Amino acid sequence: MISFDLLANTELAFERPAIDWHAAAPELVLLAWGALVTLVDLVWLEKARRFIPTLTGFGFLAALIPVVTLWADSDALPRQMFDGAYVTDELALVFKGLFLLSAYVVVLLGANYLNDGNYYDSEFYQLISASVLGMLIMASARDLVPIFIAIELVSIPAYLMAAWRKRDLKSNEAGLKYMLMGVFASAIMLYGMSLLYGMAGSTQISAIGEALTGLSDRPLVILGVLFTLIGFGFKVSAVPFHTWAPDTYEGAPTPLTAFLAVASKTAGFVALLTVILIGFESKSELVEPFMWVLAAATMTIGNLIALRQTNIVRMLAYSGVAQAGYMLAPLAVYSANPELSRSAVVNYLLIYAAMNLGAFAVVIIAARKTKSGEISSFGGMFQYAPGLTVAMTIFLFSLAGLPPVGGWLAKWRVFESLLFFGEGSTAPSLAGVLLAVLVALNSVVAAYYYLSVAKQMWFMPAVNDDNSTIKIPSALTIALAIAVVITVVSGVTNLMPELSTADFGLGQ
């Protein structure tokens, strides 16, 4: 029977939701700190301008404190709020730590960059705080509504920041392209989400997972699942949804590019992991082939285009696209061993954050002297900046996946999940083996363009034989040091794989 009396059974009594203040503390601290930064800017205007970056950086570190205390109190995890729509589990804490630390490094990178050229800069830090708040929410969201709010809270400030240098046409192009593509992606994703909600009758991911288990592959299910995934595909710049990335990366202020390439991409992956591993768990025969094609296309096309780039930022943009392909690969075989696939993706994200932020730090430092983004301008760097050259070589080796620095371990875990030599191992699937071959071939291609930058730095003469040294501001030195230490340590210790196997509380 059709029930026209929609409100008959609705419970109208209001019940106040219980709030776990400790679990919400990282978000609340960051929110309060963002308000504080805005207030300081409003009260003192120009006089406070010099202190705003430092103040914002301390805000990210302050928000790390509750993350650490929550981690220490691990018996109480996972902590749930709002009937399981908001879950703080170990994995969420790992991601929150990653977001806050990389945001701190980005602030260090920006400190000396943004005030060149007399643009607004206090607002930049207020917006970046808002964007990071969105990421913290993303790590805990287990419901379509908070996931959507988080992804918009991450993206909307980023659209503004991409167009920051408003007198520079390229920056305008960057912001506009990013916004148009981002809005387009959000629209597709929302449409997919509305279909999922229509079928499951709930926005909670776990409830959607249960509802999908019972449903056959009717077209509505396929559209809902794929549209949602396509929306996240844009956010992680997977081929064929990557077209915004190179132009946005090139035109945006370079610190923001680092932020987009690392933190924003990780946020997209967090959403992807949550939705696939909880919501679409039973739909692996639909999701896996899609992710397979996405991963294969992303790594291959990203690498082939990166080969031809002469601008270092564009090269890093396309290499970032290719790296996203490696990260998507474990999701193409997730049904064999979901835990292994998840930890392979998380492990890659953690290591990728350190090495990519490091590479961008070197690009920013080098551009202070050369005022150029061309790879050829890196010539002779070993002559005048040996320390910087060694650091960059470490990052490039890591990005190429050469032992003993971090990147090889990241790739190793991807191979492990594809070929599945985990516990209780079964024979690897054909799809997994084929994808592993593709990852291997692509790594060789990628090594060429990463190492040719290293060659430029070590063996080629400097542009115009200009061997004057580069002055590195202390903020950039700290950022570089953090990135080098994490990249090296993650290659020789078991730290990142340990972190990446953190518990993934599923919500109710």
Next chain:
Amino acid sequence: MSEFFREYLIVFFFILLAVAAVGGLIGLSSAIRPNRPSKGKIKNYESGVDPTEGGWSQSQIRYYIFALLFVMFDVEAVFIFPWATVLEELGWFGLVEMVIFIFILALGLGYAWRKGVLKWA
């Protein structure tokens, strides 16, 4: 078909009702009204004044900023109305929450004020 999908029939009926209501009214009025087209009737309507320039003219960007500020108060109202209905049950907790919420929104207004957006220069 499951009970759940069945309930979407209501939505379908509403769509039918909407099309029938609008189509019926427009159809009825076009059937009974006299039809005397003239040139003046297809002119753009600008508050009764004869239109000048084309329809493709620039508008002041400043209106846009004021519209944005308006949205801020709009959002505030959207959240305050439902809050007011449950304020008794929420007690002090609700009051403090709302003060914080309004403070954050007011920060936006303060920002606009301090940075001179409100001056019609």
